[in-house]
Amino acid sequence: MNRLEVMKMTLEHQGAISVGDAFIDYLSIDENNDKYEKRLGGASVNAAVHLSRYKMASYYVTKLGDGQDSKFVKEELIKESIKLDYSVHTPAKELPCVYIHLDQNGDRIFHSYMNETPDDVLTSKDIQEDAFINRKLFYFGSGTLFHEKAKEATRKALEAAKKNNAFISFDANIRLKRWESEEHCRSTILRFLPKADTIKLSEEELLLLMEETSLEAALEKATEIPVPLIYVTVGKEGAYVIFQGQTEFIRGKLVEAIDTTGAGDAYMAAVLFCIHMYGFPATIKEAVSYGYNGNIMGALVATKVGSLPDIGNYCQIVDELFIKPDKMKR
DSSP, rough: HHHHHHHHHHHSSSEEEOOOOOEEEEEOOOOTTTOOEEEEOHHHHHHHHHHHHHTTTTEEEEEEESSSSHHHHHHHHHHHBBBBOOOEEOTOOOOOOOEEEEESSSEEEEEEESOOOOOOOOOOGOOOOGTTOOOOOEEEGGGGGHHHHHHHHHHHHHHHHHHTEEEEEEOOOOGGSSSSSSHHHHHHHHGGGGGOSSSEEEEHHHHHHHOOOHHHEEEEHHHTTSSHHHHHHGGGEEEEEETTEEEEEEEEOOOSSOOOOOOOHHHHHHHHHHHHHHHHHOOOOHHHHHHHHHHHHHHHHHHHSSSSSSOHHHHHHHHOOOOOTTTTOO
């Protein structure tokens, strides 16, 4: 019996743990991009919050400081019922800030990135192995891979998660401005991809990693990635799922997009909720249903401003809009 077969039998409702950097998003609120609103941000934060809104136990491991931004993030995370038991604190830590502009289509433009303490990151000493006991989902992204110390912390977290038979999920969320070069980014991420049980990439990220200019060619190459479940989002069109070498297109839910910031994080969290709730998909049909549910959540988030808008009661959304897989027994 392979590891995924064991996972299908043992995956229980024991929550998720995410590792990453918390951000402050300064989101433009006018057409001239002159005025900004302060928001909680960062892909790993977004994923942790979405999972918590499904009434899952959601743990978040990050590093915070004494500054106002850290206090703001901590307060917001506590409001979202995020468990910070295993996060760490250093007084001088300043959180990274991103200024986000919006174009006329509601698409996000990461205009600028600032980090006053770039070397004050999670280290391997900050990772407590008991944090991963009974956590059945582990989420990470490339945001902790570009810095050597943070990469080692991520590696230690991965080892602890695997030791405890957690389901490993990776969301690329590539921000090239944080990397020393495109090649360094590509080679690092490609080394980590096979460690995951499921991954999510945007179309742009897939093209970058596969070194292709056409989506068709990149998808063909992606079937060779040794990961059993891969989702590739293609904006408003929807997403592709690659399940054990089979590729299917999942049409998106058409909405009037106001702000696409964080739509991909909502997509990934919906897929992880389905895995947590129903187990690893047994067929391509079930993998498609998980992706369909991801499309729903991504679309709903895109109709509001910000990466973590109020889109209503998540459990009600699941009941009314989600496709439930045929093998749903719990």
